[in-house]
Amino acid sequence: MNPQPAVSALDRLTAAGRRRARRWVGCPRILDVLTALSCLALMALDIPGLAEADNSLDSPVEAAFVLFLGASTLLLRRRQPWVPYAVALIFLWWLHELTLVQFALYSLGRYRGWRAGVLGVVAYVVCALVLFSLPGWPLHGGDSLPSFLSLVVPIGVLAAGVGIAANRQDLVRALEAQRAETAVLGAVQAERARVAGDVHDFVGRELTLLTVRAEVLARRARGESYAKDFEELSETSRRAHRVLNEIIVQRGADGAPTPGLDALAALAEQSDRAGSPVKLDVDEAAQRLSPLRQAAVYRVVQECLTNAAKHAPGELVGVRIAIADHQARITVSNTLPASAPSRAPVSAGTGTAGMAERVRSVGGTFTAGHAEGAYEVVAELPTGLPAA
Incomplete structure (x- = not known):
């Protein structure tokens, strides 16, 4: 008989009593x-x-x-x-x-x-x-x-x-x-700026491809009755790109777009080298997510691994990205250490606010907290994919 559930229940009751x-x-x-x-x-x-x-x-x-x-x-x-x-x-x-x-x-x-x-x-x-x-x-x-x-x-x-x-x-x-509070608001604003930068990069790239493709088709259809339609399409996409540039403030030279799911393996390997092993489980269907949603997944996993290295060094971190019912569910959990680190980790305490803002920016939900001896972060966001 395993006594662990009873101990966990006692710990939860004690913690609830202390909070009251x-x-x-x-x-x-x-x-x-x-x-x-x-x-x-x-x-x-x-x-x-x-x-x-x-x-x-x-x-x-x-x-x-x-x-x-x-x-x-x-x-x-x-x-x-x-x-x-x-x-x-x-x-x-x-x-x-x-x-x-x-x-x-x-x-x-x-x-x-x-x-x-x-x-x-x-x-x-x-x-x-x-x-x-x-x-x-x-x-x-x-x-x-x-x-x-x-x-x-x-x-x-x-x-x-x-x-x-x-x-x-x-x-x-x-x-x-x-x-x-100011630091949290600053983190939220910084995350919004990063989201805006990603929108500019991802959407701008698609608009550029659309403009080029429309111009090519317009040249091929020269002399045809529908050639003017391609020219209007090219001008419309070019105009939309200019509006996008005017609305979103351009970033500096270091403002590279946020990576997607392809970069998670390198992120996990980096965490392994730092002493916090990662078990990464990603559904194949997640690769069909849009670049903005993949960037949101990457940001959540990146911040969670950083927090785990600070507060639970050496503990295994489980990362699960599942797709079901038009929802992408990101679950990151790590076991809490038996004793607190000898030195308090250096932390601004704003990472969670940044993660939550990134998830909300794509219409998702975000929760983080203790769960039976572990710390768990759960983020859900709509896939935006058509029904299979």
Whole structure:
């Protein structure tokens, strides 16, 4: 009995559980609720003292209710962080409570940047200094000024400083995400340019042959009644070629057209020499695909072999190109390595976007992802061939 399916099912369930946990933990609303509950739990340690102090709270229930209302304002910390900050200053004056102000100052620095964080700290320190000078403030260790400098000021500076640092990290992550999105868009645009270049090469070649053939036939039919038709056909094809040249931007000298299926064997041999063996299986009917569709197949296989060499070096790569029901199906899969490479591969992360754009340019569909211990890319595109 082979236990492998059970292990794979367990791995899939574990991975699904981890994804759900990341979604729950990463949800902003859930994080805000957890933050408010954490603040409430810390402030709840002061409930017995607050009920006994001279602050108009007559019972632990009233003190707990007031603290609950104060902690609830942290649910607004992303959109309106000044609200919990103002409530925290009220708590500082009324209840001598320093917990909420720490969360509020962190929220100011995190969601409004360093200017708001610095302003919040300054206002908090001034307010606390005034309150420290009033009778009735519970002193922490004899002299009020040393207590103020050793407790109140570090609390505010540290909380706001951590929030400002987190804000910087948020900006860095947002910038990285924007760069990644820009890189993907650039890859898509580059692939579109390559497709346009291939259209120019393949269609332009056929139009040139059509023009030449029509001119030859026109010369042979000179003197006949239908000679004018061949001349019109030649002029029409020449005019279509000029329009094609005007629409598609000419590439540089290195813009050779994308190879077709005939070049797959050399591509597989190159991958073999690099240490990633390839099992290539191509239906004979695939040779009847148009040059543009063959170029799409080549681009998918080329990028897949490159990715396999980066992320799964030494693993066998299976390439299958099948023709069925007027659809060409390209399947490229490789087993995932047991352990990650010692060094992260150098990758721009845009190859998949380029492959997908190339397949969509000829009316196909594209999927890529993990499948039972392997990474599989499946592309389907219409053959455009007449029925057999």
